[in-house]
Amino acid sequence: MLTRKLSVTGEFSTALADYGPDETLSEGNNIVWTNRSVVRKVIRLLSLASLISVMLNTPKTFEQCPPLLYVTYLTDWVCALVFLLEMITKIREKGLLYRDSAYLKDRWCQFDSTMLFFLFTSIILQTLEIWGVAHRYSPLSIIRAPRPLIMIRFIRVFLKFSMPKSRINQIFKRSSQQIYNVTIFFLFFMSLYGLLGVQFFGELNYHCVRAGVKAELVTINDLTIPDSYCNPKPDSDEGNKCPPGFDCIKLSNLGKVITGFTGFGEFLTSVFTVYQAASQEGWVYIMYRAADSVAPWKAVFYFTTMIFFLAWMVRNVFIAVITETFNEIRVQFQEMWGERESLEETDHNQVLNGNAKAWKLVTVYENENQGFAPSFCQAILTSPVYHIFIMIVTLTNAAITASISFKHTRDEKPREYFFEDQKYLEFWFTMLYNFEVVFKMFCLGVQGYFIRTIHKFEFLLAVTTTIHILPFDGLFLSWLSIFQVLRVVRLIKASPMLEDFVYKIFGPGRKLGSLIIFTMCLLVITSSISMQLFCSLRGLDKFETFPYAFMSMFQILTQEAWPEVMSRTMEMVDSRLTFVVAVYFILYHLFVTLIVMSLFVAVILDNLELDEDAKKIKQLKMREESSDIKEDLPLRLRIFERFPQRPRFCLLNRTPSEYSTPKVRESFVTKFVYDSENSADILDITTAHENGYDENQTSLRFRKKCNPCLLSSPIRRTFNSSVIKKSSVSNIIWSVRRSLRGSQLFNKRGGTYRINDSSKENGFIPGMNTIATSNRPQNIDIKLLHAKKQQAEMRRNQKEEDLRENHPYFDRPLFAVPRESTFRKICQMLKNAQYDATLKDPVTGKERKVRFKTFHKLMGLVTYVDWTMIIITTLTTLSMTAETPEYRVMDNMLLQIMDYVFVMGMGLELTLKVLAEGMLFTPKALVKDVSGILDLFIFSVSFLWICWMPTKVEQNSIAQVVMILRCCRPLRIFILVPHMRKVVQELCRSFKEIFLVGVLLLVLIFIFASYGVNLYGMRFASCNDVNIKTRDECTGIFRAEVFVTKMNIPNTPNCPGPGLYTPRVWMNPRRFNFDNIRNSMLALFEVLSFKGWVDLRDVIITRMGLSSATYIHMYVFLGSMIGLTLFVGVVIANYRENKGTALLTVDQMRWSDLKKRLKIAQPLHVPPRPETSRFQSFIYDIVQHLYFKRLIAALVLFNSFLLCVKWEEEEDIPQTGFDTVEQANSTSSPMVGQMLIRQSLATASSSLTICFVIEVIMKMIAFTPYGYWQSRRNRGDLLVTVLGVIWIILNHAIYNEYTLTLGYVVIILRFFTITGKHATLKMLMQTVFVSMFKSFFIIMGMFLLITVYALAGVILFGSVKYGEAINRQANFRTAWYGMAMLFRTVTGEDWNRVLHDCMLYPPYCTHQPGASFWETDCGNVVAGIVYFCSFYVIITYIVLNLLVAIIMENFSLFYSNEEDALLSYADIRNFQNTWNIVDVNQRGMIPVRRVKFILRLLKGRLEVDPQKDNLLFKHMCYELERLHNGEDVTFHDVLSMLSYRSVDIRKALQLEELLAREELEYLIEEEVAKITIRNWLDGCLRRIRDKEQSLIAGLRAMNDPVLSALKPLEELEQENDDDWVSQNRTTITALETEEKWLGNKDGVQEDEYPQQQSQPQMKVQKTAMVQSSQTKTFLSSESSSRVKAASPLKTPSIDPCLSKAHISELQSWWQSEIDQDDSE
Secondary structure (H helix, E strand, O other), X not given: OOOOOOOOOOOEOOOOOOOOOOOOOOOOOOOOHHHOHHHHHHHHHHHHHHHHHHHHOOHHHHHHOOOHHHHHHHHHHHHHHHHHHHHHXXXXXXXOOOOOOOHHHOHHHHHHXXXXXXXXXXXXXXXXXXXXXXXXXXXXXXXXXXXXXXXXXXXXXXXXXXXXXXXXXXXXXXXXXXXXXXXXXHHXXXXXXXXXXXXXXXXXXXEEEEOOOOHHHOOHHHEOOOOOEOOOOOOOOOOOOOOOOEEEEEOHHXXXXXXXXXXXXXXXXXXXXXXXXXXXXXXXXXXXXXXHHOOHHHHHHHHHHHHHHHHHHHHXXXXXXXXXXXXXXXXXXXXXXXXXXXXXXXXXXXXXXXXXXXXXXXXXXXXXXXXXXXXXXXXXXXXXXXXXXXHHHHHHHHHHHHOOOOOOOOOOOOHHHHHHHHHHHHHHHHHHHHHHHHHHHHHHOHHHHOOOHHHHHHHXXXXXXXXXXXXXXXXXXXXXXXXXXXXXXXXXXXXHHHHHHHHHHHOOHHHHHHHHHHHHHHHHHHHHHHHHHHOOOOOOOOOOOHHHHHHHHHHHHHOOOHHHHHHHHHHHOOHHHHHHHHHHHHHHHHHHHHHHHHHHHHHHHHHHOOOHHHHXXXXXXXXXXXXXXXXXXXXXXXXXXXXXXXXXXXXXXOOOOOOOOOOXXXXXXXXXXXXXXXXXXXXXXXXXXXXXXXXXXXOOOOOOXXXXXXXXXXXXXXXXXXXXXXXXXXXXXXXXXXXXXXXXOEOOOOOOOOEOOOOOOOOOXXXXXXXXXXXXXXXXXXXXXXXXXXXXXXXXXXXXXHHHHHOOOOOOHHHOOOOOOHHHHHHHHXXXXXXXXXXEOOOOOOEOOOOOHHHHHHHOOOEHHHHHHHHHHHHHHHHHHOOOOOOOHHHOHHHHHHHHHHHHHHHHHHHHHHHHHOOOOOOOOOXXXXXXXXXXXXXXXXXXXXXXXXXXXXXXOHHHHHHHHHOOHHHHHHHHOHHHHHHHHHHHHOHHHHHHHHHHHHXXXXXXXXXXXXXXXXXXXXXXXXXXXXXXXXXXXXXXXXXXXXXOOOOOOOOOOOEEEEEOOEEOOOOOOOOOHHHHHHHHHHHHOOOXXXXXXXXXXHHHOHHHHHHHHHHHHHHHHHHHHHHHHHHHHHHHHHHXXXXXXXXXXXXXXXXXXXXXXXXXXXXXXXXXXXXXXXXXXXXXXXXXXXXXXXXXXXXXXXXXXXXXXXXXOOOOOOOOHHHHHOOOOOOHHHHHHHHHHHHHHHHHHHHHHHHHHHHHHHHHHHHHHOOHHHHHHHHHHHHHHHHHHHHHHOOOHHHHHHHHHHHHHHHHHHHHHOHHHHHHHHHHHHHHHHOHHHHHHHHXXXXXXXXXXXXXHOOOOOOOOOOOXXXXXXXXXXHHHHHHHHOOOOHHHHHHHHOOOOOOOXXXXXXXXXXXXXOOHHHHHHHHHHHHHHHHHHHHHHHHHHHHHHHOOOOOOOOOOOOOHHHHHHHHHHHHHHOOOOOOEEOHHHHHHHHHHOOHHHOOOOOOOHHHHHHHHHHHHHHHOOOOEEHHHHHHHHHHHOOOHHHXXXXXXXXXXXXXXXXXXXXXXXXXXXXXXXXXXXXXXXHHHHHHHHHHHHHHHHXXXXXXXXXXXXXXXXXXXXXXXXXXXXXXHHXXXXXXXXXXXXXXXXXXXXXXXXXHHHHHHHHHHHHHHHHHHHHHHHHHOOOOOOOOOOOHHHOHHHHHHHXXXXXXXHHHHHHO
């Protein structure tokens, strides 16, 4: 069996030089001047200058600053001449082409020459522009697009890889292959939804237009306000219908530039729309558009599943790919990243300091006493009081800074009026901090002060804040105020836990910094390229200058409104280039969102990862912690300890005998026989085996030293017999194992055992009979941990038993129900009644063969009582979803009945549980954790509601609060279902890390919010009339245009567009302002989700200028791109920790993944090649040929892409008048051409279906129908083929929309079969579906939370009037609309707009005091903020990231390669093929005796050669026989055994599993050794008997001719016939025996597997084989001679070693060994 392959070896590459890796950096090279360090720096600077030149080279930039035209022109000439001279010099030294190191053979030199070519081309173009020959806005500026790549010359010098080149190439090749595979998988789903979209929706260009207007003449005044889509079918009730006076008209003829580029008209447009929707940007508006045009259920189903699969499942696979690849690269590039950097300096010492209570490491700074301060100043500086005082001052300063609030007043007070007090206080705060700096310098000295990084930061803040408060205009609350706000960062030092978390995340700053630099370089390069591509488009301001191009590309990176950038550019270019532009932006978006953003997650996860050694240490620590069970009883039970003990004594009426012994309470006895914790009189019998004493391991009972209430003081000690017995058995086993471990036969091995080199030729092994003096610490540790846990449980149970004996009211429900009463037992029986889901036979222990195993397990998930309440809760929740502001529960009897049912059902349930187990003061009480409290809370609220049920509920009243709390009813499902309760527990376990991330983000938001208030307070307000610039002119009324549609439809000539007259108002933007800290933090929280930041950016640019946009870009980058990835990383890390995989080493993780991979693997269901029929074999070879499989795959793809055009159009099939296609063709309808096209597509699909029928027939012939049916994939193909045949029949008999629907459904199902024909797609599909299965309860939990929030949303916002985001399609009118709205919020689709619509308050809405909440159209400000922010954080930031964690966990099943995987997919495939050969009946199991044939047939890594690995072969065979008692073994049994034998168990297995595996392998070695010795002795005896029998047979053969001559003739003829048969039988027996000897050369029987033989034993066995072969040949020849009498017989010679003395000696020795074995 092969071990794992080693890493690729090779020479390490040197650091990359400026112009190629092959050049040396020494200045003594032949290329003197180009290789000097100064020249290299100059060339790098010129590369940067060339980049800056191309960044400034746009027509708009030259219009704004004309001198830049000549500056860039001169810079390009200088760079070009230097680069040209450098290239000529290198060509002269290296040669151009023909030398080995020629210039054009080096890739970096090729890159440099290409950049030089484009540089000269750009110079020529700019020369023509200066001379006026070429227009400045000429499309020829595209020639400059590749020039920004010259930045690679500037940064490539920093790429230093201390790794072999081959290894680097291998890593990147492998990672690129994985990314390619996942991209193919992503394209598969995109193609699937693209085809479905074409058939479901079509173009979606039907609009409600004023009646009588032609489509070509439509203007914006002819559309509804707002523009609405419609269903063109007049007799259909689905979709939206136009209002009176409007017709449903198709506007596709206007062109995509006007109507938009999204839709589902044909395949490419559909895929474009699918990708845009899968990015979760703008998808909801496409869904509303489809819901208005066709059936709403189609739109909801289509887009919901698309978001789930594409946006949440498939796209997150990219994160898994990048993370796994990054982990591998991280291990290889560890030297490049370096060690984790400390937040503080490292040039100091640490010493242990402490007292009797605790010890800790204290930092000792060498220069801390170099100041001039006296000792009391040093004491003040190091005192905790001083640090607390500074923290309080910092917190107070932050609060005062945040108290600045601006307000627009009628008298127009200036900004300075609102921060006069804060400015005065800031002066004194700055003086205090300056005094702190001086004081520390006085105590530590200047040099000692600047040693620490935190002191440097404090000094910087002191200097800048001092400048900030100087009495000069424009300094205070300017950009310098950022340093004042940054003082709050010092508060992180106040929490050591938060400080450690920050260090863990940002300590290794080089990785995160390198990634940030890479992202910035990527943005600069792509922005410059995009600017040069599109700067010549007049009217496109997105790319006219570099700052705008940078902002546009950064906007695409954040995915906020990125389709607008793409669509706007596509509208401006030529119609023939729209496809190219779309591909360009999609590729960029795909790269930055799926790869670059995943890199941030990978870096965060890597920073949270522990080192390998730290993982092993923490594994042991976690085992110790898991063994520590809480011995103390909960507080609700410990209360009984405060009461006096009042045991109940029983009254004996009569005694059965004269010497009766009354029963004594055990708790009373243990008071005298158990030792207290402080007693030192301990007797431990385990000291005979261990060096130390552990009081937790004591197994004795004894009396106390003090003996109260006793007449005498006996010295006899009382022992617990059961504990002593268990301890004795454990000690015996321990001693035996210790001796066996000391006599280990084998060394450590990497996959297999190897023979110890110290073994002698006679079989003697040193130390075999000696007792080892050293034990195994790992084994003892595990025993101690298990014993510790068991003893803790025993002590806890003993405490409960003592309370049960001594307190009569303990464990009595409600202090009234007796413990052992029949009534309580009946209640307990009813409460605990549960379906028995055990699928194993209780007698034999084998798994029963039952159908629908999942259903059985589901039925046994909870008790019958809980199942009843789950059903009742579900039904009553459904009744709650029917409630609306108009259809209220207090006015509807049916809804009230459902509430009564729930309250009565839950009341009976709680009563039963209380009577069975108690309410609070019992061990299994109802209120024993938070779930019981939640149960009582839900019941109390529901009971209060049905008792109260007011008919009038005011807004913000107690009745409305009760109605909102009543919506928590679905949370009962979390309590009743154990798996969902486990999900909640996992989330609660990670609360600490999530809380820390929340605190960090809150600090970041506070810093930027305070800074924003200082910069932009009172500066965002403007007049709602864009033509008015000052507040004085913002009076009167004006006509405001109304937004109608996103289409570029022009206005009616000489007629303004729709609008209304409104008063002019000087006001802030509707959704955000920075006038106070509250509004500022709310705006930045919305921006944190990437929503609304583009609008905020545009407002900042309009009010403050382009340079001020740096503020929002910095916040988005730090807060959203880094801060939000912290949530992803923390949730994933905690999920791994809860699953137990966070602490696994790399080898242990791979072993865990291998076991999961083997669990998924199944036997092949392909019958072996038939040999009986030539025709069947011929067909078998055809269907199994690679080209045949590729042909079928190509036909499937061709059949699927027949759906690229919609088969059914609204105009194609008239609603009345025609029944068949022939009748339609006989008319002069204009739709005949389109119908003929679709009919031809249907005919082609029918022909392909016939091909698939032929494929099914051929496979049935090749595999036989039974063999064909064994494969699930074949069954799926057969089902699809049968449906296809049915569709062909129906399509020719009845041609309507239903047959067409059936036709494309069959094709879509056929398209799914392509995943089974491609290995990569198959494994990725398994990854997705396994992730779905494992995340089922997480998805259900998310759905329940959405339900709770939707029910509450109906009460809070169900009557809010329509606004910017709340409209006819998106609202909270019903719970179902609320769920759709919240699902949209989960994706982040304009959730901030919905928030502000729900925060509507008077005078913008109608509110009457005293009216019920359903009688007003106002929202709720506080409830809206709490509602949406809590929902977005819980669902989007936490729950949704659990899906990412599950996908990453399951992706490891797919992420394997041939080099470093323990067992790759090729190995598993090899085993499947081998198993398929042996398992001819395809039962999935074989007899254990056939395992040897599988092992001999295996090839590759799993190959086991019986000649070379004979010992391993025997071990493997005997292992399966021992584990399965000689019965049949399954596919997974053999594969699991091979997996254990193919890995280094000491590295891959965890400690418990390792010990169990080593114990099993040792027992196997021992048993095989015994069998080997026994069989050797049996062979010796067998040879002795064969020699004796051969001598007798020879004498008998010599006498047979004489005796036969005396027999009658008839008897002699009969004997001749019998001799002929005997001759054949002897020949057959000889052949069978020979085969047995060849298969098992040491003479062992078929089912016996000896272990190891020494060299002399092998020689003896070979001699025995030769002698046995000679004996068989002799007997065969003698038998033949008796019939034919052809040759004389010879008496065989007797070997001298088989003398009688030798035989008797051997038999006596063997008998003594047997007797000794029996005695043992």
